[in-house]
Amino acid sequence: MTDTAPSQPHPDAVAHKLVSIVIPVYWNEASLPLLFEELQKQEALLSERGCALQLIFVDDGSGDRSLDVLLALKARRPEMVTVVKLARNFGAIHSSKVGINYVTGDCFMWLAADLQDPPQLVTPMVDLWLAGKKYVLAARATREDPATTKFFSRIYYALVRLFVLPDYPRTGFDIILMDKTIYPFIRDSSKNINTSLLSYWLGFKPAVIEYERPAREHGQSRWTFAKKLTSVNHELRRNEHGNGNGWGIE
Numbered sequence: 001m002t003d004t005a006p007s008q009p010h011p012d013a014v015a016h017k018l019v020s021i022v023i024p025v026y027w028n029e030a031s032l033p034l035l036f037e038e039l040q041k042q043e044a045l046l047s048e049r050g051c052a053l054q055l056i057f058v059d060d061g062s063g064d065r066s067l068d069v070l071l072a073l074k075a076r077r078p079e080m081v082t083v084v085k086l087a088r089n090f091g092a093i094h095s096s097k098v099g100i101n102y103v104t105g106d107c108f109m110w111l112a113a114d115l116q117d118p119p120q121l122v123t124p125m126v127d128l129w130l131a132g133k134k135y136v137l138a139a140r141a142t143r144e145d146p147a148t149t150k151f152f153s154r155i156y157y158a159l160v161r162l163f164v165l166p167d168y169p170r171t172g173f174d175i176i177l178m179d180k181t182i183y184p185f186i187r188d189s190s191k192n193i194n195t196s197l198l199s200y201w202l203g204f205k206p207a208v209i210e211y212e213r214p215a216r217e218h219g220q221s222r223w224t225f226a227k228k229l230t231s232v233n234h235e236l237r238r239n240e241h242g243n244g245n246g247w248g249i250e
Contacts, residue, residue, distance in 0.1 A: 016047075016050050016051055016052040017050060017051045017052070017105075017106045017107075017130075018051070018052050018053075018054055018104060018105040018106050019046060019051050019052070019053050019054065019105050019106070019107055019108075019109075019122070019126055020054040020056060020102075020103040020104060020105030020107070020108040020109070021039070021053065021054065021055050021056065021108070021109055021110070021111050021122070022056045022058065022096055022099035022100060022102075022103065022108065022109070022110050022111070023035070023055065023056065023057045023058070023099070023110070023111050023112075023113050024058050024060055024092045024095040024096050024099065024110070024112075024113065025057050025058060025059045025060060025062060025066050025070065025095075025113045026059075026060045026061070026062050026066070026089065026092070026095075026113075027062050027063065027064050027066065028062070028064075028066050028113040028114060029062070029064045029065040029066045029068075029069050031113060031114050031115050032066060032069045032070065032073070032113060033069065034115060035113055035115055035119060036055075036073050038115070038118075038119040038120065039053070039055060039119050039122070041119075042119055042120070042122040042123055043080070045123045046122070046123060046126060049123075049126065049127070049130060051126060051130075052080075053080055054080060054082070054103070054104060054105050055080055055081050055082065056082045056084065056099045056102045056103065057070050057073075057081065057082070057083050057084065057099075057113075058084045058086065058095040058096070058098050058099040059083070059084065059085045059086060060086050060089050060090060060091070060092070060094075060095040061086050061087065061088040061089035061090070062089075067083075067085055070083045071083060082102050084098060084099060084102065086098065093192060093193070093194060093195065094191055094192060096110055096195060097186075097189075097191050097192075097193075097195065100183075100186055100187050101187065103183065103187075105180065106179070106180050107126070107129050107177055107178060107179050107180060108177070108178055108180070108183065109122070109125070109175065109176055109177040109178065110174070110175065110176065110195075111175065112174065116213060116214065117138070117174055117175050117213065118211065118214070121138050121175055121209060121211060122177075124209055125138065125175070125177040125209060126177065128177075128207045128209070129177055129179065133207035134178065134179035134181060134182065134204050135176070135177075135178055135179070135182065135199065135202075135204035135205065135206050135207070136176070136177040136178075136206065136207045136208075136209065137169070137173045137175065137176045137177075137200075137206045137207075137208055137209070138173055138174075138175040138176075138208075138209045138210070138211055139169045139171060139172075139173045139208050139209070139210050139211075140171040140172065140173065140210070140211065140212075140213045141171070141210040141211060141212055142212045142213065153171075153172065156172075157169075157170055157171065157172045160172075160197065164197060165197065165200055165201060168197075168200060169208075172196075173196060174196065176195075176196060176199055178199060178204075182199065182202065182204065185198070185199075185202055186198065186199065
């Protein structure tokens with residue numbers, strides 16, 4: 001694994017609260033410029049609220065020009081952008097966990113690089129955090145995915161609710177904003193743990209924003225049903241041990 005120097009808060013934003021966003025990247029060269037443009041709009045809105053933005057991109061062994069695009073973004077905004085390059089593809093969960101090690105913010109979150117989960121959710125989620133919520137999630141009210149994708153997703157979340165977390169949101173969620181008090185639990189968990197399940201299991205009462213997930217316009221999902229089943233199996237095996245250590249928490 002190689003990385004560029006971590007970003008530092010802008011000198012004019014030293015007194016601000018810092019919002020860290022970890023973005024796993026895998027074959028996303030087409031969507032990255034559009035994503036960055038949207039995040040700059042969110043940065044302007046957050047600045048009005050006294051918040052600065054830290055973006056941590058983790059290139060998970062992409063075979064396209066994703067890294068070149070990221071380095072160009074880093075050159076444009078070195079105070080905001082950190083780029084981490086993994087030597088090969090490790091998967092979204094692992095790359096997300098790598099990115100966590102670079103978080104320096106007062107709150108942090110993950111965001112997909114393919115724009116299927118709207119970056120426009122960042123500001124309303126931060127608003128809830130500024131209002132005192134330590135755990136904010138964006139749950140899908142609807143999703144414009146192929147029928148097979150929706151079918152297998154329903155099965156996956158039904159299994160999660162049946163065997164792992166009975167009150168887990170029925171349609172699932174990928175976007176979570178967490179206060180820095182939760183950070184050590186996520187950082188110190190095992191590298192392959194499903195961070196969405198872990199964060200929900202920790203017991204913080206979530207503030208929930210619902211959104212309509214649009215159809216995918218860039219790339220394709222690599223979070224297959226087989227990988228989802230493997231994830232459920234891992235969590236079941238962890239839960240057999242009970243308590244925090246079942247989730248790989250030191």
